[in-house]
Amino acid sequence: MAGTGKGQRPMVADRRYGVPKSTRKPASAPPPPRKPRKAAKRQGGLISRFFGFLWRLTFGIFWRVMAVTGLIFAGVVFFFYAQLPPVTDLLDGRARGSVTLLDRNDRVFAWRGETFGGQITADNVSPHLLNAVVATEDKRFYQHFGVSPRGIASAIRINLSEGRGPLEGNGGSTITQQVAKLLCLGVVYDQSKWKSEADYEEDCRSGGVYRKLKELPFAVAMEVKYSKEEILTIYFNRAYLGAGARGFEAAAQRYFGISANEVNPAQAAMLAGLLKAPSRYAPTNDLQRAQDRANIIIGLMEEQGYLTKDEADAARARPAQLSQAAQTKSGGFFADWVMETAPSFLTSETMEDVVIRTTLDTSLQKKAEEGLAWVFDNKLKEGSNAQAAIVVMSADGAVRAMVGGRKIEAAGSFNRATQALRQTGSSFKPFVYAAALDQGWSPMDFVEDTPLTIDIPGSGPWTPKNYDGEFKGLITLTQALAESRNIPAVRVSEAVGRENVRQIAADFGIASDMAAGPALALGASESTLIEMTGAYAGILNGGSSVSPYGIRILEVPGNEELNMFTETGIGERVISEEAAQQLVYMMAQVVNDGTGTRAQLDGRPAAGKTGTTTAGRDAWFIGFTADYVAGVWMGYDDNTPLKGVTGGGLPAEIWHEVMMRVHDGLPVTELPMLVPAPRQPPVPDPVPQTPEGFFQSLDEALGGLVNGGGQTKQERRQERKRQKQFRKDQR
Template identity: 40%
Template structure:
């Protein structure tokens, strides 16, 4: 019987239940090898009395790694706080660490840059470059020269609002900081970062002074660190007032002006001691950008900046609102006196000579008092400028020069060109041009010294020697004429004949003796003034005619004094002495007075004064001259072009005579009248004055202007001179005999 047959009983496989507790393999306290905690009995007691907890929801079967239990919000917040606190603490800690390292690094950089500077115990304020103040004869300042452009003025002598203006706009915490202004530096840093460009520097006045005294103007981190070190040293070494004094007398104001005195003179034509509040505000505003804001090129910009300075001063209580309003209503203006003028030519000439008088190393600021008459200097500048502005284009003249000397050789006025601002080339001292007929007085004087007189007759006629034919300007000839007529009419043929008679070397010797210093060629061409001379030396060589034969050395420097008032030089040289016999000087004056009375310079106008002189025109009308004189002054005028190009027939008889008349009228205002040595009044002949009818000894006929000579060639040997004549014999035969008739 099979199993099925015995009851068909089925086989049942055993089924095992999977209660969750059987598969929980986590350890509990009973599984630990350590003894139970001390408070285990108390925990057991609490467990018995506690209410049974509801059965937990059956957990889902776990697969793989068991998940950590979720934390409640209450338990996660303290953790976040702890993590945040740890982060803040870490930041603070590392910030402090980095800060310490930054300080150490900064200290190292400062120490490194400071090591490049000279030892502080040996550091000294650099000596301020000396300034030369050039004054007129009356003490008025004509110009200043030197690297600083002006003398130092103590802060106590300045108006109180002047230094306050600088503090207000440049460093308002100047009196409270220690050389470095952290607040100002931070503000400048923020401004520069927000604007993304360098707009503020944050430097204090002390730092700016340190840069000006010891460092270059380059903008580098190294220079900035050195600037800070030096600023701290300055604050330790000097008081605030001393630092401000040094700053004001050295800072740059543009247009070549260093220091407030130079700037005030340059822009306002006055001393810094006399500036107004508006002018002080403008000066304070310039140091921020001196090249861009210089009033000479940007007056509106300088005035706008001055307005900001005034506003700052008012806000800081340094001036009253009324003072600010008044200054704003009348802003500072550029003074004409502060502009470069013809006095610059005088100042430059002074500087060229100064070393020979006081040495190359000046002891400090010096003052040079000159012989120049400031009023006459301005009048001469105006006369030249007005004449060229009116007639320069018509006559093709672009430049001019002028010198006025007194009878001691002192320069009373010197104009080296039409406009000093445009050209500093000194045409009165440096340039040399052909004098033309203005050189003839030396030829006639040589002839007189060889025995001729003003009444000696010579032939005005054609002359030809080896292809050379000198002619008169009119190409006409007058036949026999006296030397007086020949000189007054500037007859070229007579001048050549006289040169041949006495010899060119004798003429050169005479000119040198009277004061010509330029090289002169002893050839026949000298008869027509072909050797070049300067305006200054030609004027000086005419002075012996005005003095009766006493020579002079043209000079401009009278006294040189140091800043302490000590006299470093004082002129006491009298000159070469007598260079001409008084009788010959009288004869020459007689002849050259006729030049103004009825000759080529008859347009000269100086009523009431005996005056004499000579015109001159070089070949092709390249140079136009007139040198005229009285018993008080000698004035030489030259007109032409720098490139020696021909003018449009400008001659000594037109524009130079016009300028000479204007200048000499100014020079003789208020001066007692004096006669020329040997003049007609000196011998009892009243005369009507020169430049007026009745004063001429020549026939009343139409006379030509002075004109250029012809080309010169080789000359034959000169003939023997006539026998000499005394002055008494000449006057007796010429005037007294004629009077008895």
């Protein structure tokens, strides 16, 4: 029977067969030790599985990060792509307009502001220029997609090797990236944010990691939006190329006087060389440096197969030369003056492209510069810092030439012809005699050149002196002006009235404040050279006022309502024509026999007046022929006295050299002057028979020459002492 099995051992089958000895294991025997080879294998598997895990983890993170980065980059690219406008909207990137100045023959002689020469495309630009740009700036331009990793890596290596940061200095930018910078990565110029357009562009060109990271997707977006030819077209039109030229068309016209589709290999290489540093390599600054840079570009073009060896050698043998307009810096001071006289909203602040047709004669301008240079090279000691200014104009006030200082290239700085207020000295005296002649006096009337003392209320007695310290007695007005005698000028001024003299000078164009006292007659007032020259032009044209002008026509293409015209600078009559012609006669004697003989023009009639101020701080000569009026001022900017220089010296010689060149080839024309009839000096009244009375009457008739002008012996001694000191001061 079966039991419950509690407390009993379980039933086990009998082992009828024995177990092989080889498989038997003692109950107490330990397990055999693992072999070392199998343990190392297991350990290596763990390491490989660990590194495999790290690789899978890293790769997983990497491709996910790259995928996210790629999506972000694509999103940024799409963002920029959506904002990019049509190519035609990007070609003229200037925030302001430009001013082109033409001479009297309508030839360009100067530019102001940034000039845009007009749209030019990659299709119609000279192939040499296109090849030069690609060879210089981005030889793999047609292979990459806006960014060149090889170029960036090379730039980083160069920067690190030269001790700079990886993104400092060389940027490895492609042409597309450069265009992105020119577009300021889509940031539009805002006057409220930047002080000037220059600050805006400097900010656009700044480097840094953030800007570089923004630049890359912008460049790719451009490659997606535009074709390679369109990107080059933007580049050709927006790149700044020095001397105010924006774009290759403007630069080609500025430097060579031709279109960018006509340039030869040498010219193309010079233009492409400007991209690295426009101001440094501008040929108007240093032609040799620009040519040396162009030779490097020619080498690159030859190396990359754009030029054959023969073509490259020919380009190097015949380097690019500047056009005539670009070669000379003539007219710079004149251009500055024109820009100052025209409304600012059409010049320095213009939003339009303005064309100004001026009165400048570039041939006369060059002659004026040459005449001044000749005198300074041959008459002054080396190292002299003396300055000079010249104005040449027609009788109606049209300015034909202007030199604002000895350094012609300093245009844009201080213009001594228009900005320097200096005492006029004896060059003011013609206005004194103009007042007298207009009141009916004759050039042959007599005036006393005798000692004179005038009591000035509040200042006391004032005694004018002649330059030579001598007295001539009774002389004509003509002689008094020719010899530039001071006392007769004061006597005439006092006789006709200071206010009349002041009014006539002002009506002739002297706008500066004039002295109130009797020293007015001696040029104690200040004026500018252009004012004085314009006033003398009024004498030449028959006695009418003259306003010097430099603008004939100011044009704003497409907006005729803003156009301005000037036909003449002649204004209202100041003195009678007869008085003007008599004054011309008197001033002619200054050149023929007076203080201005060094200004004589070898058979050509001329008239003028010298001027020298106290202690010789200013020296003037202003005069005219029947064709032109010219004024010359000479002095130091810091008012240092000129040593041994008077208006009849170096200024008269400069005037002579300039006017001889100006009149070269012109027929001789007589001056419009009226020669007065000669007059006899006044006959003294019958003298008493007593010796005392005889000498007293004779002394009165001769203006005090016999008895010293009624002075005592002590007064005469003091007078001679003052004259001696005066002559010493003049030396």
